[in-house]
Amino acid sequence: MDIFGLAFSPFAARAILAARFKGYKYKLSVPKDGLKSPAFLKLNPLGKVPVLKDGSVVLFESQVIVEYLEAKSKKNRLVPSGAKAASQVRLIGAMFADYLQPAIMGLWGQLDPSKRDQSVVDAKLADIAKYLDIIEKMIPAKAYLAGAKPTIADVYGAPALFFLNKFLPQFGADPLGGRKKLSKYMAKTKKDKALSTTLADMDTALTAWQNSQR
């Protein structure tokens, strides 16, 4: 299968992580002529990454791609089968995907101190702290965000936490603010091959992109 994406995109990272956790072979490529080229717009009319191409299946929207990858094989389940367990995993995933990540990415336009609006920064930092407190209470003290094995909570959580660690120090804030379970999780991501490789690739690609913008 083919994943079209930029390695530092938190949305592409979801597709990449899901593919890695599930054990699928895939090829990652950057859309050759850009995101708005006629060829790429045929795959995703929105001109955004990620896009997944698996034979005749062409999908965009990271959450749909993750669900497809999960549904394609029962191997290495990312959503447990029981209704209660599945809902807990989905709830943790939703906190990251729908609340924490948008608040963190809202700081993207504020990174340059000369163009910063401190009221926007303060509002985003307050939202981030609120969501982190909620997540810290929800997650179990286990190796992964929703338990002993990787789930979609990690697929949505790890890319968001990557950007949290990258951005917050630039605003003088401590990314995890001493939240014990989340801090332990971040330290443990180094021990999981899919997580450590994906986060390292995001780091390399983000640095290269930032250098290209200077």
Ligand SMILES: N[C@@H](CCC(=O)N[C@@H](CS)C(=O)NCC(=O)O)C(=O)O
């Ligand atoms: N809702 C989409 C968002 C994807 C998205 O915004 N991707 C960014 C990269 S981080 C992108 O392609 N931006 C280019 C653009 O919007 O022109 C998803 O979940 O896949």
